[in-house]
Amino acid sequence: MPQEPEALASTVARGPATYDLVIRRAHVFDGRQALDGLYDIAVDGSEVAAVSAEPLRGGQEVDAAGGWVMPGLIDTHVHFYDVRAVSGPDAMRDFEENELPGRLGLFLDHGITTIKSVGDPTDGILDTRAGIAAGTLRGPRLLATGCGITGRDGHPAATVFSGNPWARERFTGEVESVRQIRDLVHHLADRGVDAIKLLSEGACAHSGGPKYLWRNPAFPDGVALERLPLDLLRAGIETGHERGLRVTVHTTQQAAAREAIEAGADGLEHGVTVEPLSDHSLIDLMLEHDITYTPTLWIDDAHPDARGNLRKVAEAGVHIALGSDTFSGRGLFGANTLEEAELMVAAGMTPTQVLAAGTSGASRQCVRADLGTVAPGKRADLLVLNADPTADIGNLRDLGMVILNGRPVVDERLSPTP
Template sequence: MAEEPEVTEARDPAPYDLVIRRAHVFDGHQARAGLHDVAVHGGQIAAVSAEPLRGSREVDAAEGWVMPGLIDTHLHFYDVRAVSDQESVQAFEDNELPGRLDLFLQHGITTIKSVGDPTGGILRTRAEIAAGALRGPRLLATGCGITGRDGHPAATIFGDNPWARARFTAEIDSVQQMRDVVHALADQKVDAIKLLSEGACACPGSPQYVWRNAAFPVAVELERLPRDLLRAGIETGHERGLRVTVHTTQQVAAREAIEAGADGLEHGVTVEPITDHSLIDLMLERDITYTPTLWIHDEIHPDTRGNVKKVADAGVNIALGSDTFSGRGLFGANTLEEAELMVAAGMTPVQSLIAGTSSAARQCVRPDLGTVAPGKRADLIVLTADPTQDISNLRELSMTILNGEIVVDTSSPQGGIHQ
């Protein structure tokens, strides 16, 4: 008689680094039905399971919500008012920068994209965060914004600050200069390129295109970036494998940018209602990402909300970007307000959440971010209330997880963590 094979008791698999138990999940695209355990291992999401999972550390979400950490794709980090020489830059970096970075984590924002800070400083900050020398969200950066000679923001925001003007912006007036600047930024390993077609305010009743901002005393007449320079910047960025987005505010400028090959519109159309539906058709045809920045434009330009609803209803890709800058509101909190303003403009809470997660990740060309799924980067937030029904529940933050590590825990004194 054949000998029976020896039966050995199966051992439990090695536990995950972290398991968030009993959570509703918004995965970056939709809310999953039922409760799930989300497992993290080695900085990545390892499993999303309706069955219980074991971890070296376990967090009971208590039927709260897990979703990707928010991504703010449009902000300005350095204080444009305080920075006017190397000494003031050093003071900002030493005294202000660390706290402002931490504010994003405290509000559940795990990735930020700078779109117009001094190239050397912001790339140095990016490197220090990546190396663990600074605590902060994942930082992506375009370096300086590229504009025409005497364009926005060189002649507007920095009109009386020549030191900062030369570092926050690159002013060009020829195709070759444009190509040289884009190549120089690409050589420094920026994450994307930002071009500025025009300023931020076309004042009614003025025969010229005039930039005016209540925070600055002088109105400045501007011209749009010429089409040949716009096209050269976009083509060169694409040659270097970089996504190129363009700052616009008018329909005609938005069309010019798209026809020149832009990947996205920063602000989109703000100073007038979108009356040309073929422009929206062009956005869809060219797969454009529209970043409305309501936080900065909502009170100034009454047509902005209606334009956001038009493009959202049409199915245009929308990415969350607050246009946060120093001196107004609070870093991090401004991003949450942007998500709320999107809903106030007529988007659903789920559309707003998509804009701040999977769509934002797509705009940043970071497919590893913005989704709760195995293999994705474990940048997550845990909420105590449902953001898919009420977008303001983004403010009910229990935990922020970055690269698989709990970096913010507002729950119990023990943090809800079980060893």
């Protein structure tokens, strides 16, 4: 007769249970700081019910054995659909039936309990979000902007999707007028997106300015681009705010970052990557406007100034959110998010700062106050780790258990019964 797993043991013999689930004797990183001592964390339904220094009882109990509990990680910048494979209805259907479920599961397997898609085909990603919410798909909580909004022939329409017109029409929304961008933002809001993403391809000039070639190893000859015109940028941000949506802007240059902030953006995707952040007044502007900076080092670490720029804004006290810019074809979903955390530490942030960026800081970016914190009333998205992530960010890889909405969905602590 198989024995009951030690990591999830019934407490019937100990008397009536007070809570649905209790994680016993754990160190806690609560989303902002490490708490002193050991705690029992109680879960009722999908919420954290108590964080107690005194022992608690649960219908199920997990013995953390002095390990660590922290909020599930949130990756705020993900491209989920395969931009190369999806080139028509049949390819889309094949991806959604054969690739999508496994890729969703990879995030949970690595401790990422929420992802934010920032530029996937609107219909597909919202259907995926609905499938996860309905329980027909196993995956992390999914937030989505729908397509990314860019100027006519802007990035990524004229770059990533230049040879894939079918995907270009669905992954991107190209606009040429204030009316078009307002209409598109209203359309996305009507569809129920969680936020809006605009692309002010931040390393190029406005129409009439100096010629700019967007360069990438995949496009060695460069691609001529223009930045989203300022009146369209302002209109997109204003319309998003009218609909109660947070609006973040893809930038890479100081000039573009300043323009986005002054136009009313809530956050910078990538921030400043292609040049050193030498203008301290721009950092002051980020602080004044309460901007969230998402560094995406997983993709931008090739730029020699990206790490130093992150270090400058972090030291100044700018809000930081973890976002990897993960996409199909490189690395592994989930693992890329952990690599992003490690790169942020390598850039000069402390492990505690990075953990906050991937939990409470990311929840702020997503306007989800119910996420990213271990506290009563918050969503019970929790990780049980075997070692201290505040001492070594690499300990995020020493994962014992993942709890999503109060339910264990990954348990690496259990050994198969012979």
